[in-house]
Amino acid sequence: MPAWAKAFLALIGFLAGGFLPEAGRAQTSDLVSQNALRVCADPANDPVSTRDGTGYENKLAELIAAELDLPVQYVWFPQATGFIRNTLMAKRCDIVMGYAQGHELVQNTNHYYTSAYALIVKEDGDLTGVDSLSDPALKDRRIGIVAGTPPAAHMARNGLIGKAKPYNLVVDRRVESPAVDMLNDLQSGEIDAAILWGPLGGPLVKADYPEMKVTTLINEELPPRLFFRITMGVRQGEKVWQRKLNSLIRRNQDDINALLFEAGVPLVNDLGTEVLEPTQ
Known part of the structure; x- marks a missing residue:
């Protein structure tokens, strides 16, 4: 077979492979660790994330890591100017546990609370x-x-x-x-x-x-809005990783809600018009 034909078939195989499970896994960036859930976090953002692991995002990370059968590994950086640049975008970690939906610095998962x-x-x-x-x-x-x-x-x-x-x-x-x-x-x-x-x-x-x-504050009728949908943030382009997290969020939503309620986080519906109560 001519070399050009082999190259053509290889290209077709590569493109078609996007629909196969093995190729789907290959789409996950090599930057996403397969050995640990690498979390970008602020070490002193109590009660959200803390170096001693008592923050509710620490507990959320443990929940997600358990579903992935991986240990949690942190990259600590103050959540101020340069946080995303020096953690997620520097490829030192693979997930920010809490990030407002729609922010362009990250690729958002589906929101897991409002x-x-x-x-x-x-x-x-x-x-x-x-x-x-x-x-x-x-x-x-x-x-x-x-x-x-x-x-x-x-x-x-x-x-x-x-x-x-x-x-x-x-x-x-x-x-x-x-x-x-x-x-x-x-x-x-x-x-x-x-x-x-x-x-x-x-x-x-x-x-x-x-x-x-x-x-x-759910009764303010004029802008700006005071409610926000919170997602997990990953690097732009890492769609397979994003979809995997979306699936984990969907399957574990009840446990996530319980974790947030236990921490004292006020939850509202997606439109920000009603305060939610814990289910018994």
């Missing part, structure tokens, strides 16, 4: 019934807000920014924790209320601030 920003107040205070940032009860109150986050726009619209206390958005949590600082200020009376991303504030309150109440 959550929203939350208003946190003292349980025995006079703001416990507030469930919207347009509530007149918030007028002239000093509210803690992480600068540059979506709720700030709602605060500005409702005239709440003038007395607000801002906290830093992008920090190295090994040396600074805006969420903890904000809750400590609420505890001491420095501020009257706190607004935090629910998956951050909810678990912190459950673990360390039992005298506080967390109210998920």
